[in-house]
Amino acid sequence: EVQLVESGGGLVQPGGSMRLSCAVSGFTLSSSWMHWVRQVPGKGLVWVSRINTDGISTTYADSVKGRFTISRDNAKNTLYLQMNSLRAEDTAVYYCARDVKNNYYMDVWGKGTAVTVS
Amino acid sequence: QSALTQPASVSGSPGQSITISCTGTSSDVGSYNLVSWYQQHPGIAPKLMIYEVNERPSGVSNRFSGSKSGNTASLTISGLQAEDEADYYCSSYAGSSTCVFGGGTKLTVL
Numbered sequence: 001e002v003q004l005v006e007s008g009g010g011l012v013q014p015g016g017s018m019r020l021s022c023a024v025s026g027f028t029l030s031s032s033w034m035h036w037v038r039q040v041p042g043k044g045l046v047w048v049s050r051i052n053t054d055g056i057s058t059t060y061a062d063s064v065k066g067r068f069t070i071s072r073d074n075a076k077n078t079l080y081l082q083m084n085s086l087r088a089e090d091t092a093v094y095y096c097a098r099d100v101k102n103n104y105y106m107d108v109w110g111k112g113t114a115v116t117v118s
Numbered sequence: 119q120s121a122l123t124q125p126a127s128v129s130g131s132p133g134q135s136i137t138i139s140c141t142g143t144s145s146d147v148g149s150y151n152l153v154s155w156y157q158q159h160p161g162i163a164p165k166l167m168i169y170e171v172n173e174r175p176s177g178v179s180n181r182f183s184g185s186k187s188g189n190t191a192s193l194t195i196s197g198l199q200a201e202d203e204a205d206y207y208c209s210s211y212a213g214s215s216t217c218v219f220g221g222g223t224k225l226t227v228l
Contacts, residue, residue: 035217037164044121044222045156045164045207050215059215062119095163104211105154107175109163 002026002108004096009113016086016117022079022096022110030054030074033099035106036081038092048094049081053102064090086117122147122208122220129226135196138223140208141189146218148189152211155184155193158222159204167206168193195225203227 008020022034036048049060049070058070069082079096093114097106123141130136140147140155147153153171156164166175168184171191181196191210195202208220 037219045158045209045219046121047209047217047219050217057215061216101169103170104152104217105166105169105209106156106164107166107169109165111163 002098004098004108004110006094006096006110006113009094009115011116011118012086014087014117017082017084018086018115020081020083020094020096020113020115022081024077024079024098027098027100029072029077029079031100033102034070034072034079035097035099036070036079037095037097037106037109038090039095039112040092046092050099050104051079083115086115088117091115091117119212119216119218122210122218124206124208124220124223126221127224127226129228130195130198131228132198132200134198135194136198136225137195138193138206138208138225140191140193140210140220142191142210142212142218143189146210146212147186147191149213150211151186153184153186153191154209155182156207156209157202157204158207164207198227200227 051070067085071080093112095112098108155168158164172184212218
């Protein structure tokens with residue numbers, strides 16, 4: 001069974017840093033692009049970042065560019081999101097999602113991890 | 119990276135059909151056949167319902183269908199059922215290796 005499990009969320013002060021992890025199982029991480037998507041409770045989904053299969057190509061939403069870094073360790077089957085200079089508006093549930101066809105759609109999602117900046 | 123435009127809410131009675139629109143621009147929806155749709159029930163992660171405008175993943179009911187005309191994509195749900203009540207989000211490739219989501223539509227089954 002394909003599974004994505006996020007971890008690392010919690011409470012952090014404005015200006016602080018946090019690293020989210022997404023452990024995957026049931027498929028070979030190295031064959032899929034991956035995305036991070038966030039959602040403020042009660043609000044809509046917002047795309048945050050994408051990484052290609054070998055981690056060389058990464059892209060970000062304008063709102064997090066220069067502050068967030070997406071990375072992956074295919075050997076450890078884990079995706080990461082390093083978040084620096086956090087702001088109150090970064091408060092959200094963060095989901096990792098698989099893009100199995102490397103075609104900008106997310107076919108499997110994790111359950112999310114909540115980040116509160118306060 | 120402006121969000122795609124969706125109606126805030128739609129509703130329908132069981133058995134009816136409803137359509138949710140998703141309007142973008144010539145820089146996203148209008149330029150690429152890379153529109154996807156997600157269903158999200160409260161407190162649960164989103165689920166992929168449609169990809170590449172009109173393709174259904176394995177396991178998704180054929181009551182769900184997608185289409186696109188110009189800068190507007192649409193999700194149609196036929197034979198509405200109570201379990202279809204959820205939030206629905208569209209997404210599109212937006213160029214420069216980025217994605218954009220719509221604001222979401224709350225579907226109420228009357």
